[in-house]
Amino acid sequence: MTGRLNSAQPYALGLFRIVVGLLFACHGAASLFGVLGGAMGTHGGTIPAGTWPGWYAAVIQLVGGALVLLGLGTRAAAFIASGSMAYAYFDVHQQAALWPIQNGGELSVLFCWSFLLLVFTGSGAFGVDGLLAKRSTQDSTQEKQPAAERAPVAA
Structure with a gap:
């Protein structure tokens, strides 16, 4: 049973990445464009451009x-996203109380740790990162083959 679960790990990780990326992007779209309920605390509005730190x-x-949703530059994007959520938690939420359940910071904590996990695991299956890595590996393998053995390249 463990073998089957291990073989499914890249797919589970890829689906996890897609869901977390989608939910995070929805928060940004809501705050910037007023869609999906708008920015929190503004009753369906948007955050004015350049407002620190909300707009950024x-x-x-x-x-x-x-980027995380697409699996493109996953580790770098997840690192920045994780840091932004750590900042949100410690600068905004922890002032109200120590524990996330008390200060309303559960979502910031969950996003922070979810993205930190992706920094260390990578994108899993279904990501552009994986396609680019495969293509790079194929290209380097073809370059090492003698010219007579290489597959013809379509123009």
């Missing part, structure tokens, strides 16, 4: 979430 956090959420 929303840009990180939208762009970082989209």
Whole structure:
């Protein structure tokens, strides 16, 4: 049973990455464009451009979430997203109380640790990172083959 679960790990990780990236991007879109319920605390509005730190956090959420969703530059995007959520927790939420359940910071903590996990695991299956790595491996393998053995390249 463990063998089957281990073989499914890249797919489970890929689905995890897709869901977390999508949810994070939705938060950014809501804050920047007023869609999906709008920015929290503004009753369906948007965060004014350039407002510190909310607008910058929303840009990180939208762009970082989209990159993680696609599995493109996953580790770097997840690192920045994780850091932004750590900042949100310690700067915004922890002032109210020590524990996330008391200060409303559960979502920030969950996103922070989810993205930190992706920093160390990578994108898993279904990501652009994996496709690019495969292509790079194929290209380097072809370069090492003698010219007569290489497959013809379509123009």
